[in-house]
Amino acid sequence: MIAVLERERQALAALDADGLIGAARDKEALCDELAAIGPQMLDGETRTLAETARQLNEVNRRVRNLLAANVAARIEALAGSRRMPRATYTPARA
Template sequence: MSEPASSLTGNLRQMIAVLEAERQALAGLDADALTEVARDKEKLCDAIAPFGPEALDPQVRDLAEAARSLNEVNRRVRNLLAANITTRLEALGAARPAYRVRGATIA
């Protein structure tokens, strides 16, 4: 395996570990850990950005697909958490409509 390919493989393995840590942070609602994970993901994205599809042998392609899948699961969990929080806040009356039509009649 060439040096760039081993670098990409290592970075993808690290990304998978970071995405698993993100899942744990989401499960524990650990804001500090989520902030750290976001930084780590950004650094790893910068590290893998120079590589294109030509760098993906079957092993690296499998790692990239595993990372993509984990990221998608984490994205869905984040969206569910955000929707749950929105629902709870609206139930408390924190969200008010931007405008309200009062006494409007249509002729």
């Protein structure tokens, strides 16, 4: 999992969409495999590795969010400050 998370980080840095999709698939498959084990079966060393993976995943999540916010800001700048009005729900009167 740690190797996959490192690969994901590199794909994020390179803005490699194919690499990100591959990493997401690999993470999902590994999570499915690890779910079968359960936390009660982990020894101390494995728990430490799991915590490292959790931290790496959190860093990658933050990077993804920053990239998404940057893209959103750039798109908004291209489109101008005009925003579409949001439709509001008004119940029909009987």
